Amino acid sequence: MGNVNGADAPQRGQLEALKALYALQEKDLEIDRLQKEAESLPEELLAVKAQVEALERELGDLLERQAELRKAYTRHSLDIEDLTAKEKQAEAEQRQAQNAREQTQYENRIQQIKDRIKELLELSTPIMEAMEEVEAQIAQVEEGLAGLRPRLEALLQENTLRVEALKVEIQRLQEEREAMAQGIPTPVLKEYEAIRRARKGTGIVRMLRQGQVFRCEGCNVVLPTHVAQKVVQGQLTRCPSCGRLLWKGEG
Numbered sequence: 001m002g003n004v005n006g007a008d009a010p011q012r013g014q015l016e017a018l019k020a021l022y023a024l025q026e027k028d029l030e031i032d033r034l035q036k037e038a039e040s041l042p043e044e045l046l047a048v049k050a051q052v053e054a055l056e057r058e059l060g061d062l063l064e065r066q067a068e069l070r071k072a073y074t075r076h077s078l079d080i081e082d083l084t085a086k087e088k089q090a091e092a093e094q095r096q097a098q099n100a101r102e103q104t105q106y107e108n109r110i111q112q113i114k115d116r117i118k119e120l121l122e123l124s125t126p127i128m129e130a131m132e133e134v135e136a137q138i139a140q141v142e143e144g145l146a147g148l149r150p151r152l153e154a155l156l157q158e159n160t161l162r163v164e165a166l167k168v169e170i171q172r173l174q175e176e177r178e179a180m181a182q183g184i185p186t187p188v189l190k191e192y193e194a195i196r197r198a199r200k201g202t203g204i205v206r207m208l209r210q211g212q213v214f215r216c217e218g219c220n221v222v223l224p225t226h227v228a229q230k231v232v233q234g235q236l237t238r239c240p241s242c243g244r245l246l247w248k249g250e251g
């Protein structure tokens with residue numbers, strides 16, 4: 001392995017560029033980390049949000065049920081009003097009856113109406129009971145929501161501030177990153193960025209010495225001598241296994 005540090009003079013400029021690229025990648029990874037942090041919501045916020053959403057769904061269902069019950073109750077009430085009017089009319093007519101047969105006919109008719117009214121009143125009772133129950137449930141859910149909503153608002157506010165602070169930090173890091181990029185040749189930077197996209201974050205890795213062998217920091221493969229040699233010289237070299245750019249490192 002001694003000939004790795006061979007006769008060829010290392011390409012100083014290129015080595016400096018790779019060193020700068022490695023430092024720039026650290027900045028990129030920090031930016032990635034902060035962006036991920038900005039996108040993820042705190043656990044308490046998620047939990048309270050889920051609770052509020054569940055209660056809102058429950059309230060929606062209860063209001064729908066309440067509307068259905070009110071509709072049924074109104075329908076029965078109108079029917080009862082209508083029948084009561086008919087009963088009054090039959091009673092008035094009964095008073096004008098000419099004979100006993102007519103009297104009896106009106107009596108029967110009045111009795112039929114009374115029975116129907118009684119039936120409707122009996123049907124209305126469970127509806128009223130159900131309405132009361134639904135109202136109590138609505139009040140309970142609304143109370144729950146009233147207790148949770150201010151907490152959710154506060155957590156959302158807190159989160160907005162947290163994300164804003166992270167964005168300021170990301171902006172600052174991005175400016176630093178842009179300044180660092182000035183010192184790196186554009187083709188090298190472009191290659192790095194393409195690899196980084198394909199390799200989920202890392203486009204450049206160090207070559208690690210381990211006894212007599214050199215390994216790729218990215219995929220841990222043992223690098224062939226001729227590859228290691230190029231890396232030491234500062235040639236733009238990619239790991240034959242993972243494809244990342246290799247930098248010889250500080251050692």
Ligand SMILES: [Zn+2]
Pocket residue numbers: 216217218219220221239240241242243244
């Ligand atoms: Zn590799």
